[in-house]
Amino acid sequence: xxxxxxxxxxxxxxxxxxxxxxxxxxxxxxxxxxxxxxxxxxxxxxxxxxxxxxxxxxxxxxxxxxxxxxxxxxxxxxxxxxxxxxxxxxxxxxxxxxxxxxxxxxxxxxxxxxxxxxxxxxxxxxxxxxxxxxxxxxxxxxxxxxxxxxxxxxxxxxxxxxxxxxxxxxxxxxxxxxxxxxxxxxxxxxxxxxxxxxxxxxxxxx
Amino acid sequence: xxxxxxxxxxxxxxxxxxxxxxxxxxxxxxxxxxxxxxxxxxxxxxxxxxxxxxxxxxxxxxxxxxxxxxxxxxxxxxxxxxxxxxxxxxxxxxxxxxxxxxxxxxx
Numbered sequence: 001x002x003x004x005x006x007x008x009x010x011x012x013x014x015x016x017x018x019x020x021x022x023x024x025x026x027x028x029x030x031x032x033x034x035x036x037x038x039x040x041x042x043x044x045x046x047x048x049x050x051x052x053x054x055x056x057x058x059x060x061x062x063x064x065x066x067x068x069x070x071x072x073x074x075x076x077x078x079x080x081x082x083x084x085x086x087x088x089x090x091x092x093x094x095x096x097x098x099x100x101x102x103x104x105x106x107x108x109x110x111x112x113x114x115x116x117x118x119x120x121x122x123x124x125x126x127x128x129x130x131x132x133x134x135x136x137x138x139x140x141x142x143x144x145x146x147x148x149x150x151x152x153x154x155x156x157x158x159x160x161x162x163x164x165x166x167x168x169x170x171x172x173x174x175x176x177x178x179x180x181x182x183x184x185x186x187x188x189x190x191x192x193x194x195x196x197x198x199x200x201x202x203x204x205x206x
Numbered sequence: 207x208x209x210x211x212x213x214x215x216x217x218x219x220x221x222x223x224x225x226x227x228x229x230x231x232x233x234x235x236x237x238x239x240x241x242x243x244x245x246x247x248x249x250x251x252x253x254x255x256x257x258x259x260x261x262x263x264x265x266x267x268x269x270x271x272x273x274x275x276x277x278x279x280x281x282x283x284x285x286x287x288x289x290x291x292x293x294x295x296x297x298x299x300x301x302x303x304x305x306x307x308x309x310x311x312x313x
Contacts, residue, residue, distance in 0.1 A: 020249035026241055034231050041228040050232045057240045058247070065250055116212045124215045125222075133223035140220070156217075157224035188213055195212075 010073040017064055025061055028073075035074055036081050042157050043085035043150070045138070052088055056081045082154065082168045089146035104139060104194065108132040112195055140190045148183035155180050 010031075016024040036056055040049045060080050067076055104112070111132045118124045141149050154165045155176075162180075166173045297304045 018250050022245055022249055023241075025244055026237065029237050029240055033237070037231045038227060041230060042224065046228060046230055049230065050236055053232060054236070054240050054243070058243050061244050061247065061250070112216070115216055118215070121215055121218065125219060128219045128223075130223060130226070133219045136216075137220040137224050153224070156221045159225070184217075188217075191213065191216055 011069055014064060014067060014069070014073065017061070028060075029057055032074060032077055036077065039078060039081045039158070040085065043082075043153050044088060048088075052084060056084045059084060079168050082150070085153075086146055086150045086169070089149050093146055105132075105135060108135045108139075109194070112136065112191075115195065136191070136194075139194075140187050143190050144183060144186060147179065148186055151176070151179055151183050152187060 010028070013024050013027050017028070033053075036053050037049060040052050040056070044052055056077075060077055063080065067073070107129065108131075111128055115124065141152065144152065150169070151165070154160045154168065155162075160168075162173050162176050165171075166176045169176070171179070
């Protein structure tokens with residue numbers, strides 16, 4: 001189905017749901033399940049994805065009367081998904097929910113310590129296991145606040161354009177750029193502290 | 207290697223790791239859980255008639271009600287209020303005569 005056909009079909013389903021046909025919502029659930037999980041899994045660990053995706057679809061159902069049909073339904077749904085993820089991390093900052101260890105594993109720490117000795121990006125990528133990089137990413141993201149975390153995820157992991165992030169987060173594009181710069185600096189400081197043991201002797205010899 | 211260059215490489219490795227898509231779409235009974243909650247919430251039509259459509263109905267009548275109010279207040283101001291002012295003026299000019307006249311009219 002092309003996107004125009006899908007949009008028309010979405011509108012027909014949405015109209016049925018709005019007029020009280022609850023079961024028609026199952027069609028939207030089937031159609032956009034993978035889309036929502038793909039977003040959620042960029043923002044939260046897999047063990048929390050089901051619960052969050054559940055909440056996103058329930059919120060979408062409740063908000064369906066406010067969907068005006070001017071844009072594609074999946075973009076509207078993505079907005080709800082991103083805001084739910086943001087809310088999830090904001091709550092989590094007050095009441096920690098999971099699941100990132102306080103220290104890096106030996107493998108990740110060793111890779112990080114050797115990072116400055118590697119000559120090329122290829123060598124760097126070869127040395128980095130997926131496990132190590134994901135662990136470091138989770139560790140660094142976990143130490144950012146909800147706004148920075150969401151922004152880094154949207155900009156660098158989901159690779160969404162600034163304008164779209166501005167729309168999703170209800171910020172101005174300039175605000176997104178400024179916050180993104182600061183979030184990246186904070187993340188660099190977090191990683192820098194982990195590499196401190198390796199960097200310090202290097203500075204002393206200079 | 208310069209620290210900044212190293213940091214850029216680390217960042218690039220992290221972004222690449224984070225961009226890998228997971229194919230997980232929930233367990234097989236996950237949609238049933240969502241639909242069960244949707245059914246608990248109930249149909250939207252009944253709820254939206256109060257929350258969404260009712261204000262629209264109210265506002266479509268609001269202009270007509272406001273116009274009627276303006277006309278009514280105007281009519282009252284130019285008739286009753288003006289009559290009260292005239293009567294008050296007459297009383298202040300000649301309290302005794304006005305009272306006697308009023309009593310004669312009421313008789």
